[in-house]
Amino acid sequence: xxxxxxxxxxxxxxxxxxxxxxxxxxxxxxxxxxxxxxxxxxxxxxxxxxxxxxxxxxxxxxxxxxxxxxxxxxxxxxxxxxxxxxxxxxxxxxxxxxxxxxxxxxxxxxxxxxxxxxxxxxxxxxxxxxxxxxxxxxxx
Numbered sequence: 001x002x003x004x005x006x007x008x009x010x011x012x013x014x015x016x017x018x019x020x021x022x023x024x025x026x027x028x029x030x031x032x033x034x035x036x037x038x039x040x041x042x043x044x045x046x047x048x049x050x051x052x053x054x055x056x057x058x059x060x061x062x063x064x065x066x067x068x069x070x071x072x073x074x075x076x077x078x079x080x081x082x083x084x085x086x087x088x089x090x091x092x093x094x095x096x097x098x099x100x101x102x103x104x105x106x107x108x109x110x111x112x113x114x115x116x117x118x119x120x121x122x123x124x125x126x127x128x129x130x131x132x133x134x135x136x137x138x139x140x
Contacts, residue, residue, distance in 0.1 A: 015040050051080040051096065057123035058100065065117045071110050075103035096127070 007024040010031075017039035018032045031046055033039025044052070055078035066073035077100070084097040100118055102111055118124065 015042070018042060047082055051082060054078075054096065054098065054121075054123045054127065055080050057121040058098065058118050061121035062100075062102070062114050062117060066104075066110075066114065069110075071106060071114075072104040073102060073106060073114070075101075077101040077103075 005024070009022050011020045011022075012018075013020055013030075015032075017037070018030065020028065020030055022028050030043035031049060032041060032043040033045055034041045058078045059076040062076050063073065079099045079101075081097045083095055085095065088094055098118070100115065102114055106114070119128075
């Protein structure tokens with residue numbers, strides 16, 4: 001599931017804060033800000049996209065693992081919240097609360113193993129590891 005050559009281009013649209021995202025697989029989606037932040041509230045916010053990426057990766061990873069093992073996982077729901085205790089103090093890290101609901105006739109050992117595997121999803125590893133972002137200006 002780890003896609004080392006994943007690439008996304010983001011283009012500002014005429015509406016305030018609304019952007020279009022395109023990936024190198026031909027998919028397109030939008031992001032925006034709520035009206036109270038000056039946006040149009042026409043699409044989800046970037047921080048919710050990040051939570052969605054973690055939730056999607058978690059659910060997909062668990063499904064793949066259970067399928068390979070032949071386990072009866074019939075559904076996965078992942079609820080996520082950024083900074084559930086409020087905004088972090090200056091200099092403090094951010095927190096993500098993740099609650100996973102596993103469906104199916106799984107025994108206690110299978111459930112415990114799936115909860116361990118959740119932390120092995122590539123987006124979880126990305127978010128909890130060291131990330132370096134290099135920024136350069138494109139040539140005119």
